[in-house]
Amino acid sequence: MSDLLVASGLVRAFGSFHAVDGVDLTVAEGTIHSVIGPNGAGKTTLFRLLTGILRPTSGRLDFDGDQIGGKPPDVVARLGLAQAFQTTNIFPRMTVLESVRAALVSRHRRTRDMLSWFHSRLTDEAMEVIDRVGLSEFADVESQTLSHGDQRALEVALALAMRPRLLLLDEPTAGMSPFESQRMVALVQGLTRDMGLTVILSEHDMDTVFGISDEVTVMHQGKVIADGPAAEVRANDEVMAIYLGSEA
Numbered sequence: 316m317s318d319l320l321v322a323s324g325l326v327r328a329f330g331s332f333h334a335v336d337g338v339d340l341t342v343a344e345g346t347i348h349s350v351i352g353p354n355g356a357g358k359t360t361l362f363r364l365l366t367g368i369l370r371p372t373s374g375r376l377d378f379d380g381d382q383i384g385g386k387p388p389d390v391v392a393r394l395g396l397a398q399a400f401q402t403t404n405i406f407p408r409m410t411v412l413e414s415v416r417a418a419l420v421s422r423h424r425r426t427r428d429m430l431s432w433f434h435s436r437l438t439d440e441a442m443e444v445i446d447r448v449g450l451s452e453f454a455d456v457e458s459q460t461l462s463h464g465d466q467r468a469l470e471v472a473l474a475l476a477m478r479p480r481l482l483l484l485d486e487p488t489a490g491m492s493p494f495e496s497q498r499m500v501a502l503v504q505g506l507t508r509d510m511g512l513t514v515i516l517s518e519h520d521m522d523t524v525f526g527i528s529d530e531v532t533v534m535h536q537g538k539v540i541a542d543g544p545a546a547e548v549r550a551n552d553e554v555m556a557i558y559l560g561s562e563a
């Protein structure tokens with residue numbers, strides 16, 4: 316398996332405070348890789364560095380051979396690294412189909428010159444993505460009326476519309492019922508199994524993390540304190556006792 320993403324000595328400072336403090340991270344293609352750690356460990360800041368929302372203060376970030384550190388989010392997304400964001404409240408009155416079509420339009424950049432064949436191709440492509448996340452029966456439903464779990468699935472669909480090779484998910488099961496969480500886990504596993512997608516996720520629910528991940532990286536105070544195969548990290552008593560506490 317080749318390495319799709321490699322971060323080396325990644326630092327992001329806010330004034331004199333290092334929210335991400337010399338992080339090394341290697342993510343192999345086709346794997347599910349979780350980044351965990353207590354509140355304030357630096358996970359969200361790390362994700363913002365990966366997607367280009369934040370520029371690294373120093374360090375290197377390579378995605379499939381391209382140095383992406385400091386490149387703007389649209390460039391990073393076009394290279395194939397996309398994050399599912401909580402965006403369904405931006406256009407609450409759009410239907411599921413309209414939302415995914417809009418995301419596809421932004422990828423194709425053909426807004427002005429859309430012939431009818433392009434419209435129908437776009438609809439087919441959108442329906443494919445909607446089907447992938449299990450929302451076919453809700454294609455014509457306004458996104459604001461979807462359940463919380465289905466809204467998160469739509470957010471994954473909007474990211475998939477960018478045809479990413481690497482998908483970032485920040486707490487994908489937050490606020491979900493156990494049933495909704497199981498569906499999200501199955502969706503993420505299907506994306507890697509069927510589409511060969513690589514997934515990096517941050518998650519507080521340890522059952523989800525160790526149920527789904529190939530590799531786990533543990534952060535604390537901006538630094539990586541452990542990483543490796545999920546079973547090894549889970550067996551690391553020090554990590555479990557000190558950093559995961561009663562959640563372990």
Ligand SMILES: Nc1ncnc2c1ncn2[C@@H]1O[C@H](COP(=O)(O)OP(=O)(O)OP(=O)(O)O)[C@@H](O)[C@H]1O
Nearest residue numbers: 329332333334352353354355356357358359360361
């Ligand atoms: N823009 C900013 N300016 C100053 N400090 C920041 C900024 N963004 C994050 N921080 C600080 O960096 C540290 C890491 O925050 P971050 O949100 O990355 O942690 P996290 O691991 O995602 O936490 P959580 O699990 O609570 O979401 C925190 O102490 C936070 O206050």
